[in-house]
Amino acid sequence: MNSKKRGHRSGALVFRSTVIIIILLCMAFLLIPFQVLTIVGEGGEESAHIRASEFSLKWKHSVEKEEWEEFFVLKDTEIFLTDTRFKTFGAGVPSDVGTDTFIKDGWVYMTGIHRSIGRSFYFRTGKTTEHRITVDGQSVKLKANSSYHITVDRLKLFQALLLKIRVI
Numbered sequence: 665m666n667s668k669k670r671g672h673r674s675g676a677l678v679f680r681s682t683v684i685i686i687i688l689l690c691m692a693f694l695l696i697p698f699q700v701l702t703i704v705g706e707g708g709e710e711s712a713h714i715r716a717s718e719f720s721l722k723w724k725h726s727v728e729k730e731e732w733e734e735f736f737v738l739k740d741t742e743i744f745l746t747d748t749r750f751k752t753f754g755a756g757v758p759s760d761v762g763t764d765t766f767i768k769d770g771w772v773y774m775t776g777i778h779r780s781i782g783r784s785f786y787f788r789t790g791k792t793t794e795h796r797i798t799v800d801g802q803s804v805k806l807k808a809n810s811s812y813h814i815t816v817d818r819l820k821l822f823q824a825l826l827l828k829i830r831v832i
Contacts, residue, residue, distance in 0.1 A: 697818040699738055701799060706811040713799045714821075719814075722803075723793040728752055736781070738816045743781040749773045784815040 701716040713719075722733040730751035737744050747762070749771045759765060763776030788811045789795040795806040806812065 694821045696821050698821055699740070700817050700819045701738060702815045702817070703797065703799075704813045704815075705807060707807065709807075711799075711804075716799050716816075719797060719799040721787070721795065721797055723789070723795045725750070726790050726793055741783045741816055741818055743783065743785065743814070743816055745777050745779045745781055747773065747775045747777060783817070784813060786811060786813050788812070 698714055699716065701713040701719065702710065703713075704710045716738060718735065718737045720733055720735045722731060724730065725732050728751070732750040733748065734745060735747040737746050750757070751771060753759070753772065761777055762774045765772065765774050767773070789806050789808055791809050793808070795808075796803050797806060798804075
């Protein structure tokens with residue numbers, strides 16, 4: 665009988681120790697910082713993208729009526745413009761941005777730009793520009809004639825999850 669009690673006690677001790685270790689690991693995991701991209705529209709609409717690594721903005725040029733797209737990458741708390749593509753050159757468009765400019769499938773590409781934007785920027789959609797934002801492969805149409813603010817931050821996982829829940 666005594667050996668059964670000892671076995672029961674040691675099993676309970678192992679169980680409690682395992683539970684404590686799991687709780688501590690979960691708490692530590694929630695404190696790990698993650699990169700979070702937030703997009704806030706002037707109408708209050710907001711989206712949060714945990715661990716986003718890149719995004720692009722695509723629109724129809726208001727004068728030329730041709731599509732333009734700019735590509736961005738996120739590194740820590742900084743946004744970098746890396747590439748752009750467009751259908752036609754217009755007044756004021758430089759021809760020597762980045763490390764390479766070429767034409768492919770009717771698009772003019774400028775690659776290797778690597779220009780720091782900072783940790784946030786604002787932009788405004790036009791009445792007929794049909795702006796779209798694509799974050800890690802998922803594309804969303806933006807409201808016409810609206811201002812947007814894009815920010816990248818490092819948030820602890822629990823903060824990021826709270827933000828994500830708030831914007832759902």
